[in-house]
Amino acid sequence: MLSERRLQVLRAIVQDYVGTEEPVGSKALTERHNLGVSPATVRNDMAALEDEGYIAQPHTSAGRIPTDKGYRLFVDKLAGVKPMTAPERRAIQNFLEGAVDLDDVVARTVRLLAQLTRQVAVVQYPSLTRSTVRHVELLSLAPARVMLVLITDTGRVEQRVVDCPAPFGEASLADLRARLNSRVANRRFADVPSLVEDLPEAFEHEDRGTVSTVLSTLLETLVEENEERLMIGGTANLTRFGHDFPLTIRPVLEALEEQVVLLKLLGEAQDPGVTVRIGHENAHEGLNSTSVVSVGYGSGGEAVAKLGVVGPTRMDYPGTMGAVRAVARYVGQILAES
Amino acid sequence: MLSERRLQVLRAIVQDYVGTEEPVGSKALTERHNLGVSPATVRNDMAALEDEGYIAQPHTSAGRIPTDKGYRLFVDKLAGVKPMTAPERRAIQNFLEGAVDLDDVVARTVRLLAQLTRQVAVVQYPSLTRSTVRHVELLSLAPARVMLVLITDTGRVEQRVVDCPAPFGEASLADLRARLNSRVANRRFADVPSLVEDLPEAFEHEDRGTVSTVLSTLLETLVEENEERLMIGGTANLTRFGHDFPLTIRPVLEALEEQVVLLKLLGEAQDPGVTVRIGHENAHEGLNSTSVVSVGYGSGGEAVAKLGVVGPTRMDYPGTMGAVRAVARYVGQILAES
DNA sequence: GCCTGGCACTCTGCGCGTGCGAGTGCCAGC
DNA sequence: GCTGGCACTCGCACGCGCAGAGTGCCAGGC
Numbered sequence: 176m177l178s179e180r181r182l183q184v185l186r187a188i189v190q191d192y193v194g195t196e197e198p199v200g201s202k203a204l205t206e207r208h209n210l211g212v213s214p215a216t217v218r219n220d221m222a223a224l225e226d227e228g229y230i231a232q233p234h235t236s237a238g239r240i241p242t243d244k245g246y247r248l249f250v251d252k253l254a255g256v257k258p259m260t261a262p263e264r265r266a267i268q269n270f271l272e273g274a275v276d277l278d279d280v281v282a283r284t285v286r287l288l289a290q291l292t293r294q295v296a297v298v299q300y301p302s303l304t305r306s307t308v309r310h311v312e313l314l315s316l317a318p319a320r321v322m323l324v325l326i327t328d329t330g331r332v333e334q335r336v337v338d339c340p341a342p343f344g345e346a347s348l349a350d351l352r353a354r355l356n357s358r359v360a361n362r363r364f365a366d367v368p369s370l371v372e373d374l375p376e377a378f379e380h381e382d383r384g385t386v387s388t389v390l391s392t393l394l395e396t397l398v399e400e401n402e403e404r405l406m407i408g409g410t411a412n413l414t415r416f417g418h419d420f421p422l423t424i425r426p427v428l429e430a431l432e433e434q435v436v437l438l439k440l441l442g443e444a445q446d447p448g449v450t451v452r453i454g455h456e457n458a459h460e461g462l463n464s465t466s467v468v469s470v471g472y473g474s475g476g477e478a479v480a481k482l483g484v485v486g487p488t489r490m491d492y493p494g495t496m497g498a499v500r501a502v503a504r505y506v507g508q509i510l511a512e513s
Numbered sequence: 514m515l516s517e518r519r520l521q522v523l524r525a526i527v528q529d530y531v532g533t534e535e536p537v538g539s540k541a542l543t544e545r546h547n548l549g550v551s552p553a554t555v556r557n558d559m560a561a562l563e564d565e566g567y568i569a570q571p572h573t574s575a576g577r578i579p580t581d582k583g584y585r586l587f588v589d590k591l592a593g594v595k596p597m598t599a600p601e602r603r604a605i606q607n608f609l610e611g612a613v614d615l616d617d618v619v620a621r622t623v624r625l626l627a628q629l630t631r632q633v634a635v636v637q638y639p640s641l642t643r644s645t646v647r648h649v650e651l652l653s654l655a656p657a658r659v660m661l662v663l664i665t666d667t668g669r670v671e672q673r674v675v676d677c678p679a680p681f682g683e684a685s686l687a688d689l690r691a692r693l694n695s696r697v698a699n700r701r702f703a704d705v706p707s708l709v710e711d712l713p714e715a716f717e718h719e720d721r722g723t724v725s726t727v728l729s730t731l732l733e734t735l736v737e738e739n740e741e742r743l744m745i746g747g748t749a750n751l752t753r754f755g756h757d758f759p760l761t762i763r764p765v766l767e768a769l770e771e772q773v774v775l776l777k778l779l780g781e782a783q784d785p786g787v788t789v790r791i792g793h794e795n796a797h798e799g800l801n802s803t804s805v806v807s808v809g810y811g812s813g814g815e816a817v818a819k820l821g822v823v824g825p826t827r828m829d830y831p832g833t834m835g836a837v838r839a840v841a842r843y844v845g846q847i848l849a850e851s
Numbered sequence: 852g853c854c855t856g857g858c859a860c861t862c863t864g865c866g867c868g869t870g871c872g873a874g875t876g877c878c879a880g881c
Numbered sequence: 882g883c884t885g886g887c888a889c890t891c892g893c894a895c896g897c898g899c900a901g902a903g904t905g906c907c908a909g910g911c
Contacts, residue, residue: 574860574903
């Protein structure tokens with residue numbers, strides 16, 4: 176077990192390194208934090224911390240920098256979540272309230288998060304399967320062609336064009352629209368499959384094929400991997416990363432382009448609160464030198480999606496966690512209102 | 514006027530520089546392109562080209578690199594558009610055909626363009642005002658709250674929540690929905706304002722306020738600056754830019770984050786064909802060392818939006834122009850089908 | 852008049868050696 | 882268990898010299 180002072184030393188190292196971006200030495204530490212001991216003592220503590228794997232030296236005769244394990248201990252035990260100030264909260268609220276629709280909410284959230292944290296922001300659209308159905312609309316485009324439009328309580332709209340096996344009259348279409356909505360309106364999307372499975376039976380034989388096709392398209396849009404969307408922003412903040420650009424920034428940009436990677440990244444975090452994944456804790460190799468701070472958000476008590484930021488492992492964890500948490504809270508409120 | 518040979522020298526310089534990314538000297542030029550003259554002669558030509566401002570030397574004793582003016586001449590007079598090969602065309606078509614909805618079409622187009630050109634791709638969503646109305650849907654969320662959903666022929670869907678000044682019954686809502694659709698369906702969005710202006714008069718006095726509110730929300734969504742959306746991708750390609758990262762990549766990423774800047778960038782190009790804006794021809798300062806290759810695309814003969822790529826001024830113009838043009842053509846086809 | 856070969860000149864990039872400073876590890880003493 | 886002192890190790894910035902690429906210019910030839 177590490178003594179109290181050694182934990183303080185670790186905390187001081189993390190704070191200084193995050194601030195200065197440079198390896199921190201024993202002398203500088205004692206000067207900036209009044210630890211009440213001499214540099215030599217700190218050196219012993221540092222050696223111990225290094226043995227335990229919490230800090231490391233980039234070169235033999237340089238200061239120490241925290242390892243992923245060091246940051247982990249810092250986040251878990253040594254630092255809290257720094258709450259936003261009142262003016263910051265007001266600014267967040269004002270900025271988000273101007274949104275006109277869901278795309279706008281998501282876009283504004285991304286900008287806001289990127290600005291607040293000065294890092295790359297990632298916001299997932301509310302999951303369909305975890306939302307409730309507000310309305311299902313069917314439009315006839317051509318005799319054997321139907322457009323299906325899904326609208327959720329969170330304001331998300333999905334649409335698909337369905338090619339029907341047989342012509343489908345306006346009357347049948349209206350009938351299907353009415354039956355469909357009476358069954359699924361205000362129900363959770365996750366329940367939709369079981370709610371509609373016997374629907375074709377209510378129709379004339381000639382229309383059953385079309386009804387089934389429409390329904391299967393509806394179910395397809397709800398399949399997990401299709402229904403997830405997200406938006407990212409603040410990539411310009413990557414340029415503040417470090418000095419050795421090409422090697423650090425490239426893989427990160429590449430990872431950010433892969434929606435699948437990002438969705439997995441956000442998906443992994445199960446904690447109901449703010450989740451932090453540090454460096455190599457991220458499965459994706461390109462993100463081994465970054466940390467991901469994420470949290471779920473939702474209109475009610477339940478999370479309908481996640482949002483978060485991606486930044487260097489050397490980041491201001493308490494501040495970032497505070498910002499992410501606050502933004503998630505307000506986005507939830509905005510969604511509940513619309 | 515420049516002699517034929519000097520133009521050839523310029524062309525050779527552009528081609529070599531684009532290939533090698535290094536200033537090109539007189540000796541290397543004569544070796545790689547059989548110009549039929551000696552390096553000394555080429556040197557004279559180069560001096561003349563430099564006097565005219567087509568090329569420049571980064572340092573006193575280095576080779577030459579093309580200036581923006583040089584690239585301009587190259588694009589206008591010395592190079593054509595390189596058509597895609599048949600396999601490339603097939604690949605484009607296959608890739609785009611898998612799309613399930615408009616978001617997917619746009620997302621795939623961005624990926625495709627980024628991969629083909631190895632540059633940053635920008636794709637604008639089909640403009641509302643230049644599209645045709647397919648359907649307008651009205652949903653009652655609460656007695657005095659209505660959701661307005663617009664669907665275009667290009668598959669774009671916009672939705673807005675309207676707070677009504679007075680409760681609005683289901684019957685009135687159905688009435689408005691029917692009247693609205695009969696007036697605007699299959700009409701161009703640009704014509705919508707004049708088509709609906711007298712609509713409130715058809716309603717009972719108590720409903721007029723609400724009808725007006727709904728209509729004004731409808732018109733607001735059509736206002737130019739609100740209705741434009743776009744998607745970008747391939748930012749990882751920026752890392753191939755050059756060696757002096759922080760200074761070149763940063764402002765570009767920042768510019769790309771500003772939707773307004775990008776929309777202006779695409780909007781400026783009026784040419785019906787492929788437009789190229791080189792270096793300082795771009796109004797935005799951060800993009801002074803990049804070129805933008807863009808073109809309109811549309812389901813019919815008319816362009817409903819633009820797409821393009823942003824890359825270093827040192828880019829393969831013929832190839833990029835060919836890729837951009839081909840992708841635009843196929844996206845147009847896909848949109849026409851849906 | 853235009854092209855060519857030759858020549859002197861300029862400048863960048865690279866490798867190398869040096870000195871400085873920051874930081875460490877260890878040890879003896881309190 | 883803490884402290885001050887001391888020798889040691891490196892990384893980094895600086896200055897130097899050299900090689901190489903490329904240029905401009907000039908005199909001579911077709």
